Amino acid sequence: MELVDALLAIAGELADRDAPDSPAACMQLAESLAKAVDQQESALADLIGRVDVSGETRRWGLPSTQAWLRSRLGMRESRARERVTLARQRHRLPQVTKLLAAGELTYGYASTVAESVARLDDVDCAKAETLLLEMVDQGFSAGKVASFGRRIRDVIAEREGTETPDDDAQRGYEQSWITTTRSLDGGRYVKGWLNAEDAAIWDGTLAPLAKPAGPDDQRDLPERTAAALTSVLSGGQKATKVTVICDLDTLTGGDTPGRLTDGTPIPAEQARRIALSAGVSPLILGRGHVPLYLGHRQRFATAGQRQTLETLYPTCAVQGCEVPGILCEVDHVNGWTLGRSPTDIDQLALCCGWHNRFKHANAEQMRITRDSTGRYVYRILPPPTRTAPPTDYPQAA
Numbered sequence: 001m002e003l004v005d006a007l008l009a010i011a012g013e014l015a016d017r018d019a020p021d022s023p024a025a026c027m028q029l030a031e032s033l034a035k036a037v038d039q040q041e042s043a044l045a046d047l048i049g050r051v052d053v054s055g056e057t058r059r060w061g062l063p064s065t066q067a068w069l070r071s072r073l074g075m076r077e078s079r080a081r082e083r084v085t086l087a088r089q090r091h092r093l094p095q096v097t098k099l100l101a102a103g104e105l106t107y108g109y110a111s112t113v114a115e116s117v118a119r120l121d122d123v124d125c126a127k128a129e130t131l132l133l134e135m136v137d138q139g140f141s142a143g144k145v146a147s148f149g150r151r152i153r154d155v156i157a158e159r160e161g162t163e164t165p166d167d168d169a170q171r172g173y174e175q176s177w178i179t180t181t182r183s184l185d186g187g188r189y190v191k192g193w194l195n196a197e198d199a200a201i202w203d204g205t206l207a208p209l210a211k212p213a214g215p216d217d218q219r220d221l222p223e224r225t226a227a228a229l230t231s232v233l234s235g236g237q238k239a240t241k242v243t244v245i246c247d248l249d250t251l252t253g254g255d256t257p258g259r260l261t262d263g264t265p266i267p268a269e270q271a272r273r274i275a276l277s278a279g280v281s282p283l284i285l286g287r288g289h290v291p292l293y294l295g296h297r298q299r300f301a302t303a304g305q306r307q308t309l310e311t312l313y314p315t316c317a318v319q320g321c322e323v324p325g326i327l328c329e330v331d332h333v334n335g336w337t338l339g340r341s342p343t344d345i346d347q348l349a350l351c352c353g354w355h356n357r358f359k360h361a362n363a364e365q366m367r368i369t370r371d372s373t374g375r376y377v378y379r380i381l382p383p384p385t386r387t388a389p390p391t392d393y394p395q396a397a
């Protein structure tokens with residue numbers, strides 16, 4: 001803490017000073033300062049890594065380390081993701097870790113290597129680290145190293161001359177096959193081959209489900225594909241639908257634009273066209289939001305209630321949580337088990353699966369209020385222990 005305090009004092013002093021007049025001096029100072037910043041990233045990665053494995057953020061109602069970096073350290077999603085990746089891969093990248101700490105490798109290269117190895121097993125990870133660091137030594141730019149990194153499996157195969165078809169290819173290409181290998185933490189690696197016919201079914205089923213859920217959906221294509229597959233396996237895709245929200249006035253020729261559930265505006269004319277197409281449900285609102293009262297003591301929200309909730313909740317009801325509403329679960333604000341409370345729309349909110357479970361397990365940490373539009377806002381209070389808060393970081397600007 002003393003070192004961090006000293007660093008803060010020095011950084012404050014530096015930030016307060018004007019840059020020298022000489023551009024050459026500025027260049028030199030900037031280069032030295034950038035090196036110092038990168039070494040701080042090394043220390044930051046170590047700290048983030050500790051927090052990450054401990055699960056400490058979950059006690060604070062933050063579903064992930066990335067959510068912590070976003071909401072309490074005010075990082076943009078891409079930066080948070082990059083830092084978590086480095087923090088998680090550090091222990092598998094001993095050379096990168098050592099060089100970054102010593103100021104001999106920039107953070108840009110270190111995070112590029114970390115990103116490249118994230119989906120490799122330990123054996124390939126060690127090979128990839130050596131290969132990518134060789135590229136750094138040869139003066140390749142971080143962007144170039146990143147593009148090698150994206151096809152690192154092929155690069156390793158080329159180097160080792162193992163490009164000849166392996167056992168898998170010897171199965172032939174007639175029959176589809178899938179193997180899964182259990183990993184230690186209960187997860188599974190999946191590997192396989194689909195023949196052309198099965199591949200068409202795969203694409204036709206999963207590709208539409210793997211589209212980004214909205215502007216806040218930061219998952220990459222492999223992550224969205226996995227989510228799409230899981231959704232199909234659990235039968236959840238049957239609930240998939242497209243909803244266009246527009247005023248009655250818009251449908252009858254008005255100019256007010258409609259919108260999708262993720263908030264994307266749709267010009268009035270296009271909204272009218274979409275509202276008439278098959279496979280799309282228009283949700284027409286009168287003045288304000290139309291509440292639907294659909295029965296009492298009904299355990300699950302109806303499709304109509306769900307659609308209305310999606311208009312009210314572009315994201316999870318928990319303040320600061322960015323999970324898109326269309327990926328959220330319907331949450332009964334006062335709990336399902338509190339007697340005869342009706343499943344009325346004004347008792348329901350959308351809440352991501354993680355926060356939904358957190359709310360039920362940690363009711364005392366949830367403060368629930370309603371804003372002026374009638375939307376519920378869940379705020380998470382600090383965990384009820386005597387331990388000091390993990391940070392004094394300012395809230396995101």
Ligand SMILES: [Zn+2]
Nearest residue numbers: 316321352355
């Ligand atoms: Zn949430």
